[in-house]
Amino acid sequence: MKIAILPGDGIGTEIVAEAVKVLNVLDLPFETETALVGGAAYAAHGHPLPESTLALAKAADAVLFGAVGDWKYDTLERSLRPEQAILGLRKHLGLFANLRPALCYEELTHASSLKPELVAGLDILIIRELTGDIYFGQPRGRRTAVDGHFPGAEEAFDTMRYSRPEIERIAHVAFQAARKRRGKVTSVDKANVLETFQFWRDVVTEVHAQYPDVELDHMYVDNAAMQLVKAPKKLDVVVTGNMFGDILSDEAAMLTGSIGMLPSASLDRNNKGLYEPSHGSAPDIAGQGIANPLATILSAAMMLRYSLQQPAAAERIESAVKAVLAAGLRTGDIWSEGTRRVGTREMGDAVVAAI
Amino acid sequence: MKIAILPGDGIGTEIVAEAVKVLNVLDLPFETETALVGGAAYAAHGHPLPESTLALAKAADAVLFGAVGDWKYDTLERSLRPEQAILGLRKHLGLFANLRPALCYEELTHASSLKPELVAGLDILIIRELTGDIYFGQPRGRRTAVDGHFPGAEEAFDTMRYSRPEIERIAHVAFQAARKRRGKVTSVDKANVLETFQFWRDVVTEVHAQYPDVELDHMYVDNAAMQLVKAPKKLDVVVTGNMFGDILSDEAAMLTGSIGMLPSASLDRNNKGLYEPSHGSAPDIAGQGIANPLATILSAAMMLRYSLQQPAAAERIESAVKAVLAAGLRTGDIWSEGTRRVGTREMGDAVVAAI
Ligand SMILES: CC(C)[C@H](C(=O)O)[C@@H](O)C(=O)O
Numbered sequence: 001m002k003i004a005i006l007p008g009d010g011i012g013t014e015i016v017a018e019a020v021k022v023l024n025v026l027d028l029p030f031e032t033e034t035a036l037v038g039g040a041a042y043a044a045h046g047h048p049l050p051e052s053t054l055a056l057a058k059a060a061d062a063v064l065f066g067a068v069g070d071w072k073y074d075t076l077e078r079s080l081r082p083e084q085a086i087l088g089l090r091k092h093l094g095l096f097a098n099l100r101p102a103l104c105y106e107e108l109t110h111a112s113s114l115k116p117e118l119v120a121g122l123d124i125l126i127i128r129e130l131t132g133d134i135y136f137g138q139p140r141g142r143r144t145a146v147d148g149h150f151p152g153a154e155e156a157f158d159t160m161r162y163s164r165p166e167i168e169r170i171a172h173v174a175f176q177a178a179r180k181r182r183g184k185v186t187s188v189d190k191a192n193v194l195e196t197f198q199f200w201r202d203v204v205t206e207v208h209a210q211y212p213d214v215e216l217d218h219m220y221v222d223n224a225a226m227q228l229v230k231a232p233k234k235l236d237v238v239v240t241g242n243m244f245g246d247i248l249s250d251e252a253a254m255l256t257g258s259i260g261m262l263p264s265a266s267l268d269r270n271n272k273g274l275y276e277p278s279h280g281s282a283p284d285i286a287g288q289g290i291a292n293p294l295a296t297i298l299s300a301a302m303m304l305r306y307s308l309q310q311p312a313a314a315e316r317i318e319s320a321v322k323a324v325l326a327a328g329l330r331t332g333d334i335w336s337e338g339t340r341r342v343g344t345r346e347m348g349d350a351v352v353a354a355i
Numbered sequence: 356m357k358i359a360i361l362p363g364d365g366i367g368t369e370i371v372a373e374a375v376k377v378l379n380v381l382d383l384p385f386e387t388e389t390a391l392v393g394g395a396a397y398a399a400h401g402h403p404l405p406e407s408t409l410a411l412a413k414a415a416d417a418v419l420f421g422a423v424g425d426w427k428y429d430t431l432e433r434s435l436r437p438e439q440a441i442l443g444l445r446k447h448l449g450l451f452a453n454l455r456p457a458l459c460y461e462e463l464t465h466a467s468s469l470k471p472e473l474v475a476g477l478d479i480l481i482i483r484e485l486t487g488d489i490y491f492g493q494p495r496g497r498r499t500a501v502d503g504h505f506p507g508a509e510e511a512f513d514t515m516r517y518s519r520p521e522i523e524r525i526a527h528v529a530f531q532a533a534r535k536r537r538g539k540v541t542s543v544d545k546a547n548v549l550e551t552f553q554f555w556r557d558v559v560t561e562v563h564a565q566y567p568d569v570e571l572d573h574m575y576v577d578n579a580a581m582q583l584v585k586a587p588k589k590l591d592v593v594v595t596g597n598m599f600g601d602i603l604s605d606e607a608a609m610l611t612g613s614i615g616m617l618p619s620a621s622l623d624r625n626n627k628g629l630y631e632p633s634h635g636s637a638p639d640i641a642g643q644g645i646a647n648p649l650a651t652i653l654s655a656a657m658m659l660r661y662s663l664q665q666p667a668a669a670e671r672i673e674s675a676v677k678a679v680l681a682a683g684l685r686t687g688d689i690w691s692e693g694t695r696r697v698g699t700r701e702m703g704d705a706v707v708a709a710i
């Protein structure tokens with residue numbers, strides 16, 4: 001088994017180093033190869049996703065990704081900016097299924113913006129379609145408007161679109177995930193306004209016929225944004241498109257109050273995947289050794305479960321993380337009175353020790 | 356001055372009746388005319404926005420709107436569903452500027468999902484563009500995909516678009532509103548992915564040059580969804596497109612915990628407007644006399660301020676609402692131990708008495 005390691009920018013290097021340390025202690029038959037991505041790759045090779053990095057990612061069985069982005073690249077033209085690397089990897093690797101658990105750890109309930117009773121025990125799985133929708137739809141660009149409110153004016157436009165097989169495959173992922181959880185799928189759309197999402201609702205409903213044991217409900221995206229705040233624990237699996245999923249998965253992550261703890265998986269149709277923390281590259285604290293490596297360590301656990309068929313090893317990591325939290329170790333982002341503040345490396349070492 | 360009264364469906368009739376009662380006690384020179392809209396109009400005339408209703412709304416100086424929608428119309432084809440009325444009114448009346456305050460009343464802080472210290476004193480104004488974006492962009496529909504992941508498959512699509520003058524005019528509304536508030540505008544976009552919103556960012560930045568006294572920052576929509584949960588009080592005026600505004604304004608409203616208190620205004624370029632509560636038609640409690648009429652009463656106050664040039668009268672209503680809250684009166688949605696539970700009519704009467 002081969003794992004491509006793409007640390008990226010900002011805190012990426014530090015947090016990925018800890019995850020690799022944890023993987024290495026498990027004594028599993030894999031090899032790793034590291035490559036530059038994002039701003040770091042642009043700086044070295046003039047492109048955020050160099051051919052060699054893409055080739056490595058394609059050849060590997062799984063990709064462990066840190067984070068990309070730094071203010072110093074903000075002025076580059078869009079096609080050269082760090083985030084193009086992540087969009088390019090999703091597209092070229094066909095990573096259509098993004099799994100984003102929003103989990104509230106008992107010890108960290110207090111860190112949430114929400115009242116403890118609303119988030120204690122929270123366990124939502126957001127499944128975001130990741131290679132379609134308005135992210136990749138063509139045509140897009142700038143032009144002169146020929147109709148609308150101001151014909152003749154300069155305008156910019158994008159195309160939202162979903163095809164039947166794209167919706168079907170992500171719906172299957174959601175229903176299958178729900179079977180292993182609490183058996184409930186909430187499909188989020190905007191069927192009252194958008195053709196794309198009326199179609200989404202129709203196709204999800206059709207696929208549901210194959211899963212009579214799973215409960216399905218449909219929710220408009222504006223209502224979903226409200227229900228996440230009002231009663232998040234009523235949700236189990238949430239499935240939605242790329243754009244709505246971008247917004248709702250971040251909202252849900254922030255609800256837990258501990259986004260530094262949340263992993264993610266982006267899978268292709270053969271369960272090959274890219275694994276990355278839900279948080280960003282945090283350039284403001286990069287290089288200080290204070291970033292929380294747990295989201296990346298837990299992403300490595302997801303990698304073992306989904307792409308490398310090592311569920312027992314995944315559980316060992318997850319249990320070790322719980323043990324470390326129970327022992328009171330905290331990086332700054334999740335620290336509270338009465339717990340012990342540790343740095344990135346010390347946190348990684350503690351997980352290794354707990355394994 | 357002429358006010359078109361469109362109560363709509365569900366609790367619409369009950370809550371609008373209270374707002375009209377409050378308006379009448381102010382002894383101002385206006386006349387009202389009432390018409391059916393939404394499901395009620397469909398049931399009577401076969402269309403959610405009959406010609407006669409639209410003509411009345413066009414002829415009036417302002418529209419006071421209740422809410423539309425009921426489960427019994429869910430199976431109608433989309434063009435006949437109640438929400439088409441609100442989309443049609445926005446479009447035909449040119450109501451491009453939607454102002455949605457998210458305000459947390461001191462007495463109701465506890466009703467929020469968020470910890471009190473995060474929402475106490477919250478006062479955000481979300482300005483949502485309301486006649487453009489993917490809501491109205493053409494072309495849209497279903498077709499056979501010619502490219503993308505599954506050429507030849509059935510697909511549905513929509514067009515997101517914004518023209519320069521559309522962005523300019525909503526940006527002006529935002530900067531001018533900020534001048535009367537805390538002087539800060541946060542423009543929300545997805546410039547890292549969408550052509551439409553890179554253009555949005557460019558044009559908002561250009562318009563900002565005319566408002567050097569106002570602070571402007573740009574935020575990606577996923578980050579905005581997080582910041583609303585994490586630190587909502589850092590925001591002042593938030594300006595964004597129709598689709599993102601739909602999601603974020605509802606999220607922000609729910610954060611306050613008292614969506615039954617939140618009014619909204621939708622203005623055209625001459626400050627003619629449609630005023631409606633931020634909440635929906637709540638068919639589950641319709642006809643029971645328990646709905647909270649305050650959002651609608653406060654919408655009437657916004658109407659007096661923005662469309663009817665009666666700021667003093669608007670303030671009388673707003674002060675009366677505060678007095679009623681201070682006196683401990685609460686409808687069921689905002690009730691808590693130690694306060695007095697009242698019905699829709701009793702709440703309206705109390706506001707009238709306080710005026
Ligand atoms: C960086 C950006 C292009 C990306 C997205 O919008 O998908 C990010 O927000 C994410 O969710 O991974």
Ligand SMILES: CC(C)[C@H](C(=O)O)[C@@H](O)C(=O)O
Pocket residue numbers: 192193222438441442601
């Ligand atoms: C009913 C629906 C079409 C509408 C919208 O999406 O604009 C509603 O959600 C709103 O925000 O007023």
